[in-house]
Amino acid sequence: WEGEFFPNISYIRYEGPASRNPLAFKWYNAEEEILGKKMKDWLRFSVAFWHTFRGDGTDIFGSSTKRWPWDDGTDSLMMAYNRMRANFEFLKKLGVNFWCFHDRDIAPEGKTLKETNANLDAVVELAKKLQEGTNIHPLWGTAQLFKHRRYMHGAATSPYVSIYAYAAAQVKKAMEVTYELGGENFVFWGGREGYQSLLNTDMKQELDNMALFLKLATAYKKRLGFQGTLLLEPKPQEPTKHQYDWDVATTMGFLQKHGLSDEFKLNIECNHATLAGHSCSHELEMARINGMFGSFDANTGDAQTGWDTDQFLVDIAEATSIMLTVIKNKGIAPGGFNFDAKLRRESVDVEDLFIAHIAGMDTMARGLRNAEKIVEDGTLQTLVDNRYASFESPLGKAIKDGKIGFEELEQEALNSEEAPLPSGKQELAEMVFYSFI
Amino acid sequence: WEGEFFPNISYIRYEGPASRNPLAFKWYNAEEEILGKKMKDWLRFSVAFWHTFRGDGTDIFGSSTKRWPWDDGTDSLMMAYNRMRANFEFLKKLGVNFWCFHDRDIAPEGKTLKETNANLDAVVELAKKLQEGTNIHPLWGTAQLFKHRRYMHGAATSPYVSIYAYAAAQVKKAMEVTYELGGENFVFWGGREGYQSLLNTDMKQELDNMALFLKLATAYKKRLGFQGTLLLEPKPQEPTKHQYDWDVATTMGFLQKHGLSDEFKLNIECNHATLAGHSCSHELEMARINGMFGSFDANTGDAQTGWDTDQFLVDIAEATSIMLTVIKNKGIAPGGFNFDAKLRRESVDVEDLFIAHIAGMDTMARGLRNAEKIVEDGTLQTLVDNRYASFESPLGKAIKDGKIGFEELEQEALNSEEAPLPSGKQELAEMVFYSFI
Amino acid sequence: WEGEFFPNISYIRYEGPASRNPLAFKWYNAEEEILGKKMKDWLRFSVAFWHTFRGDGTDIFGSSTKRWPWDDGTDSLMMAYNRMRANFEFLKKLGVNFWCFHDRDIAPEGKTLKETNANLDAVVELAKKLQEGTNIHPLWGTAQLFKHRRYMHGAATSPYVSIYAYAAAQVKKAMEVTYELGGENFVFWGGREGYQSLLNTDMKQELDNMALFLKLATAYKKRLGFQGTLLLEPKPQEPTKHQYDWDVATTMGFLQKHGLSDEFKLNIECNHATLAGHSCSHELEMARINGMFGSFDANTGDAQTGWDTDQFLVDIAEATSIMLTVIKNKGIAPGGFNFDAKLRRESVDVEDLFIAHIAGMDTMARGLRNAEKIVEDGTLQTLVDNRYASFESPLGKAIKDGKIGFEELEQEALNSEEAPLPSGKQELAEMVFYSFI
Amino acid sequence: WEGEFFPNISYIRYEGPASRNPLAFKWYNAEEEILGKKMKDWLRFSVAFWHTFRGDGTDIFGSSTKRWPWDDGTDSLMMAYNRMRANFEFLKKLGVNFWCFHDRDIAPEGKTLKETNANLDAVVELAKKLQEGTNIHPLWGTAQLFKHRRYMHGAATSPYVSIYAYAAAQVKKAMEVTYELGGENFVFWGGREGYQSLLNTDMKQELDNMALFLKLATAYKKRLGFQGTLLLEPKPQEPTKHQYDWDVATTMGFLQKHGLSDEFKLNIECNHATLAGHSCSHELEMARINGMFGSFDANTGDAQTGWDTDQFLVDIAEATSIMLTVIKNKGIAPGGFNFDAKLRRESVDVEDLFIAHIAGMDTMARGLRNAEKIVEDGTLQTLVDNRYASFESPLGKAIKDGKIGFEELEQEALNSEEAPLPSGKQELAEMVFYSFI
16 A cells, blocks of 8 residues: 555644634644743644544444545454554644554454464564654553453453463563554553452452562563653543552552552543543642653543543643643653544544544643643732742741641640631632633 | 430340331340351441431531430530430440540530630540440540631641641540540541642642641650551542542552551541442452451442432441451451431431431341351352462462563463453352342 | 253252252242232343343453354354344243344344345244244334444434434334234334434434334334334433433423323333432332333443443342332333343353343342332331321312412411421331341 | 621723733623623623522531621521622622522521511512612522421422421412512422432322422412513432432423423523533523523532532633523523522632622623624534435425325335445534634
């Protein structure tokens, strides 16, 4: 195949906010500087291979709806090559330098693990060739440990030692090809690391096995010489009833308990946050203040549904609050903004793939522009700082320095006149925030 | 006051399952032995002073509905004495040896902290007298750090240092009176330790302040000589949008991060579990396998409502799975089963207080009896053990002993023939579980 | 194929509560009379062809896990014949006389609608032969209007008139074969009758089109001479964000608005109830008191997950409250108890199919036995009747007869002394309910 | 009292989007015309007396936090007069012409109903005087049938006939004073019309009683000569587990069943929509297409909490979609935008009352401005119209006119070639929508 897969789509250009062209950027201007950094360096967008090139519109009640031009309906190596070529054409036309993949997205499974690995090597070789002379490379790679029936009881948490070994082999290989392709991170999403019922589960053993697996991965990464960041991706539920990496706090606690806090950061997804009962900002901030914000899966859920809808994020207010955290974090490189988002099942035009990504990129860019204004204005930060100012008093400092105990604090309380407390000013804070959107 | 508050209620007796007397136990037989321990020692029931003696039926849309015989509508010391006498009459008639309280439940707030403390001392003196010659004493005490407007922005997480000091003074005093009354534990429920909006919150400072507060509490406990267990109580939301002690995993992670894991255990409430999106069993098991299951708030929520309903738990299947965890934990002393549950707003008869507690006690007792049968039968445990048996193989042991890495596991996977995996047998496990209920 | 598909499974027998045999009934004794009716006539169990014979364990993150003995991996007519034979062997061994099906479950789709209809006719002919000399026949049939990509925008609510016509043709044919097989009901579950986004939807037109479609179905049913009941099945979400037949109340309102209340009843599913934020009992009672309780999809969800898990219902308390409504309704014939429930993805043994159905049947049977006791005891009904007794007073009757207006009621209120209200006695009611479980 | 309650707050003026003054409008310019109507006539803002003048910051775990200048802590008539004066000063300074109230918000309950009515008359007299010479009058009045313990089992659905009469008397009087004050609507929010448990409830009798009550109200309204609209307000839960007016669809179905559809419209609240599992837009559109959109309670909930938070709506995208429905409805007069929203408990400055209302008004005004642009642009409407165009074909018209049945549709389907369906274009629709925000 030498031709184009998207012959009717040209390179997407920045046309500014007044443009009504759906195939142009209105807010994302890659080379423009915001707060001392280019937009493309703040945002480091990445296309998710699985949604964009393997998503066929299947849902739990329906079969596939997409008929992409490069797809011949087989699961052949030739098909895999063509998908990879489509991926690169898409990345170039969109102006995106990163892509993310699972091992099994890009190459078909063979009859044996050996054959599977050979298939993977063949496709990786093509991808390397396609990367040559470009800035394109993986934001991260990962191993798909959830789709095949062998992983139905889990992978690193499978009750069966043979599956544990198979998962290890698969992660090892996925890490190697990620390294070979110049990937900057490696992600673990524990697709079936969890349980369906406590009645048939030994949760302690599963958690211990999972911790050990991550330790082995860490050790192997060093032997391999891979310098990228290892990332865990929290999700509370789905496909299992309980996923062990429930949310940011749970995952950080798990890492800490097993001495792995320094070896991992987190890949945080908005839709997973809301499934866990948190705002997306909560999860990002919780990771940030603990130094664990590694990378971002830029998507959104539907506030009224209880499953992962993986929609492209278009809410500007949400994007603004996300970017406020990213700015406070001074960026998230070597992480980035991976569009772990899929077209709606009913969106079957090739141009929808572009429209969805453009909308997603413009939304984050607009969020960045708004966040810049909020940061430069400073009103919001001042409001927060003022609230906590009393902890900068001598008493506040004595407390923070651990110099006084309950006895001294009791004396303080007994001897002080109580004064009414200041207002929390939440409505004012909201007014200020929205005035920049 | 010398008379009875419940003149029409006699001592509640065990009459066995055939009884239709609402004012008798059908399943709870305090002295009967189950699996080598008396029922009363497995269950260590406790009455929650706040719900039973301060709950007046107020809800967010309605004013009080209860008109208890001992209540004169004032917040006087005399009223406090009478409530305490009613508490002891209730405990004795119910045959329960433990009670739980917040400082402000049992004694009225004065004009100054000094006066408040004096009020508390006066009521504690009476309680001590009433305890004399009985086995009755507090399962735990705690400080109410959420009702007064001074705590509207939090207590240990208040942005105001004066409030931090006040909270410290209050916890110090509450710990002292718990100690004085022979309380076996001291609980921290972070009623307003959380946030309403991230826009006006410095989450890092609040979490650090909270950790420091718990360290000071630990230090003071030792100076005081109090031997009881310190317990944190997880809850995800309500009253704040986000409570920092979200769930068991979050709370354990927080303790660990701040080096407090050995100083605290957890007081786990079923209703809080479901608000966090977990089954009650999940939270109990998660605590148990981490050695953190300290005590239990025996209640339940409504599966269809998004707020804390604090109902008496009457679901036998739920009670059975709770007791399975308690048995695996070999009991939870010095913790116990505190009925953090309230009458429905519309239940205004004095006898309803008894009926509700009897139903709650009988339900847990029935759960214990069922769990005993499940444990003695062994089918369920065997089903679980068989699932994980391959981790007892040489390969399994080598993995668990950390003797092999990804390379060896890969060789194993490459060289093994894949066999179909056994069934997870969840339906069979459910059939077995329910056959004992 | 002449052999058995389940050679290792014998006919399932009633062995009573003491039996520990997973392949026997402990509570369901088909011929035993309860409240004047045989258990099999109260319960009218039905096997759902789709879950039991087409469910392969696929979920949104995973491919198939089951390898059933009759399955050759093709979608051929021969395969369809074998599946149908397996269905009848399963029904006979389980002792169940009803089955439910979608048109596309039982026969493969052809290249044209004509060919598809011919395939369907061929399989229906076999099914008729297999039914001969047995009591077995469909509880209901239905048309699968959600799986094929042609229905991605809806069927009766598709924006495309060609799809509307196709759906009509499909329902017509499905109704005909249901009639031919002696089916007692015909179900409409609006799999994609709903929307994903209001932004691209004309909700009024879709609802009007749907109403018209149901009218056409009603008219055709009469021309066909089909005497069975037409049933709508409420579900709030999934696969679409909003399904028009959201819950019982919504569906009844829709039918009423379009003058269809007398032509339809409802097929109610527990799992759909909980997804809609209702208890299963609420939905059943709401239908019952409006004379709309037509049939029951016996399953359950997971209280902590936000999607349809379609589990076999094993909760005895839930089953008891369901059966209380069924008894109040004097049974639900010509409806029945269809097991719209699937094995967990990890349950891959053929015997799991039997175990799951046996557990489901025993649970409902146990619920029936408990409900009988509650009804015969009468305490619970008396408690309710007493609460409403004042509406049997002269004033109550005058109100109910519409004889007095606001003026007279105001006089009544002005002239009466207010007395404290009785207790709602919810805890007592719960104690009584659970004492029979 | 002759002075000002808000001496430091001047009349709020429109200063345009560039203003950073928290006490000025940036988007709401009352006299400016949008799509042929003044902003104040599209929006018809109303202040909710209960939140603004009776809300004291109490929540389920905390006592009051507000100390408003006009509040002397009593529940006296003098206090009621002062609150009413504060209300009018607030309305005037804010530039709002409508207010909404419950009977018991504005006047204290007496020892008898007669005395209570007299109190109400006295305050109403003052309010009338304060209204003189202004355009200010109630958007709607209502009766508070949920706070007093007499209503704990419901009002129109109380099992006790005496309470039913009392509720009738109270609604009668509330309707009279609403009429007297020139109120344009009268609202029924069934605060406790629902149940806590089905075990002690006769749902059929309660629903029938409620329907009868509404009929009596309708009849009395006519005798009284009140021309305003009667409005029901849906809410799914809280305070009861199940509120009978669950959502828009349920409430419309109930009205229809009882022949009340022409007598009532709906007062729709965003926060109630989300509690029911719907988007706010869904509820508004469902009412609009059924001709039942009567009035709007302008607030919002928190997407992550399961209770009514009644926050001021500040989300611009939400406001835009609300205003799109309002424009399609050609406005909602005689209904309006009532701020059924309260300050956060921690917001205790008098200026917070102004800031919150200004933010709420500006948000809706901004939504109106955005919606105007979307309507004038027309792209979104064209996208929708095109999707449904095939229903304007001869076949489409024949279907809609009821001229053809299943037989003809089947012929159509059998004889047509199937073509791939167009894309749903959801991502494009979202891109267009957000480009105007």
